[in-house]
Amino acid sequence: MVYGKSNTNFERALKTHESHSKQWGNGFEVLRQDLATGFWNKPTYILHVLTQELMKAPRERAEWLMWVDADSIIINPDISPELFLPPADLSQIHFVGTRDENGLNTGIFYLRVSTWSISFLIETLAMPLYEPDAGLGRSADQDAMSLVLHKEIGGPSNQGYRDAMVLIPRLWINTYEREEDGYEGKRGDMLVHFPGLEETRRKHMGDWLDVVESRPGVWRCALEETEYWNVTREYWREFRAAYELWKEVEALQDTEDISDATWQAATDLKKILETEADDIVKIGQLRSKLSSTFQFEGVNS
Template structure:
């Protein structure tokens, strides 16, 4: 019953979204940017953004350790209602990043269903739309970011977090393929930022997440769809393909003020999950006075610019990330043997 009903629900959802216009391209508001529903949630057009993107791209090419990639990635987020200055400015940092790295940015401005369940519903709708395209044209990965996130290292491509394709097995026919990359915090799963491979595995996962509260109404979901995601990912058919990575990779939390981030010369008093220069982004999960804090961090991030150019990086995770995937490959090889 579950297996037959879920695909039907997903098909109806996709058809409904297409009919309502939520799966149509929005107006050309900037390079690589697509809106869904209204576009009132977006920041006002900034004519300096394109010039800044070009300047940063040139600076990154000469000073950062990151390697460009041709991986087709879509960054996905949601902003409902009238634009609030701090969320609009935060979104602008993602728009700038998409210009620099030629990634797509998909912004959901109108809710489809209730509350936080819009997240898996929107991602599912995008995945279904991508799967209608030829494989060579569709996105390879989707990277979800909550609206309370600010890009700090504009030089780092999202592809730097992804598992490398084995040179001796480009089709990944023998390796256990990683379909999802997520992080935990002190509450368990934090799905404010995660990467998901475009394909049937991800579609099945999202359909099960959306159906969870209906099929298991007695299960208490403390963090709503996040709790449902955490429980579904533990099921035998999904668990082998979910990879938890250190939180500091792409889900670091603020510690102290934005000015401290800019001027600090050491890491004394910082936990691993506390953001510092060299980290990809900062996530304001559970932060009080979020509006004021985020606006200040956006201003500081713009002022700092390319953190690699001045040689004042406090944390460079490049080798750690590469070593992580290499160790995982070895461990999985031993299991296979």
């Protein structure tokens, strides 16, 4: 999304994304004029692109869209953007994003091409009208997305959106350049993002672009030289195991086969999967706790 006053660094950054997309056989779209007011351009444009994709025959559609803000730069194009997506069997997931110390960050995220995503974006765009007292902050679109994602009612199935959202470890896809601490990532990471830098963003981006354009090997390396092939596979294995265990317990919710303690352990696990799935250690701990309780009751029933 680049429009308004010319910004050379944004254009240079977009070239890294365009090249990255071509390298991996993906499409690439840029919004270059206003469709709405201010921050609402982002969800409006994504809704437009999603609608265009869904109008295609199923075999011709993209499966996912990846949004990237213009103040981000691909520094290791040998990492596929698809590497971080959920396996095909986890089809209940429609939103893959990240959070930071302020909550959800929508600078970089994935949306499945689906009617779920259409519904999510429509509710996001409608929030200022149907919930005028929601208290949306400066980044109103981001706040609205977060509020909609955490709803437990509404949506395509009238069960809200939380169970279709996954927050993965932020450093995988949304690694920041910090004002005081510099880059929080390492060689081999896919990109660098510059949120919140304001007046110093131009200099930070310029310095990074100079390196990426003139000495790409400083940050670029093959996937097998990074940890990502292993950690992403392990992450989704753990997530799948936790999700399947939760669904197994949920199926018994209205029976007398589970205790209050087991149901509480299951509820705790579900909450983590929906709101803190970037903490794989916590997921593992809560899954083990629920599994132990559930198996104990099964043995003694």
